[in-house]
Amino acid sequence: MAVRSPDGEKSLSPRSPPVAGQSSPVAGGVGHLGFHRAFATLRLQDSHSRASYEHAMELTRAVVEAKANEYRDNAPLYAVERDHLGMLPDAFQSGEFGYRDAEWVVRWTFRRHLGAYPETERRAHEDAFGDNDESAIRTALADALAADAPEVAVSRLTDLDGVDVRVASAFLFFAAPDDYVPVGEREWTVLRDAGVLSRAYPDSLTPSAYADSLEACRSLTDRFDCDTWTLYRALWQLGAAEE
Numbered sequence: 001m002a003v004r005s006p007d008g009e010k011s012l013s014p015r016s017p018p019v020a021g022q023s024s025p026v027a028g029g030v031g032h033l034g035f036h037r038a039f040a041t042l043r044l045q046d047s048h049s050r051a052s053y054e055h056a057m058e059l060t061r062a063v064v065e066a067k068a069n070e071y072r073d074n075a076p077l078y079a080v081e082r083d084h085l086g087m088l089p090d091a092f093q094s095g096e097f098g099y100r101d102a103e104w105v106v107r108w109t110f111r112r113h114l115g116a117y118p119e120t121e122r123r124a125h126e127d128a129f130g131d132n133d134e135s136a137i138r139t140a141l142a143d144a145l146a147a148d149a150p151e152v153a154v155s156r157l158t159d160l161d162g163v164d165v166r167v168a169s170a171f172l173f174f175a176a177p178d179d180y181v182p183v184g185e186r187e188w189t190v191l192r193d194a195g196v197l198s199r200a201y202p203d204s205l206t207p208s209a210y211a212d213s214l215e216a217c218r219s220l221t222d223r224f225d226c227d228t229w230t231l232y233r234a235l236w237q238l239g240a241a242e243e
Helices: 032-054 061-074 078-094 099-111 119-129 134-146 150-157 165-175 185-193 207-224 228-242
Strands: none
Touching: 061 078, 061 207, 061 228, 078 099, 078 134, 078 165, 099 119, 099 134, 099 165, 134 150, 134 165, 150 165, 150 207, 165 207, 185 207, 185 228, 207 228
């Protein structure tokens, strides 16, 4: 991926999720006879604190449905996303789309944060994407959709200027919404807090890491008998509440 930054520096890396704090000391003094019991209590409290952090969120079918509906009723971009999910898959799969259709996906990836995403990095991606030839975009997307593995698909799309794995996952979502889910730091963090992923969001999302997150998402859509857009809306809404 080639991304130009106005100041020549590398794009900002996503921030790592906060680390849960340690348990607070027991108030007051402790006599010699009660020391070991108090120490054991502190260790137990700290263990429970770590466990609650590692699995701080429970994903159930009811939670996913409720949060997806909440997103539908409140998210400013819901209607335009619904419209593009109705138009772009056929256009992307047939190759009959224009530059602005592809540009919309890049802009959506960052602007769905509603101004909370760093302006410099957003502009760097959008400006760099403008350097791509339309035929190169069509070829990359066709190759990605023909790929036999998600890591291969996103890797092919990251050959385009301005496209990293996050943007590539968005392209795949709007091209084949039954098969892909867009994943960035917010979605990943919800999956980790729910115990579906075991590690924190990486400093740089790689194709193999995206494949792991997609496998986790597919397991959830199977478990909850829901489509990928429903799951995405729930993950985005849950993540927004945690930020």
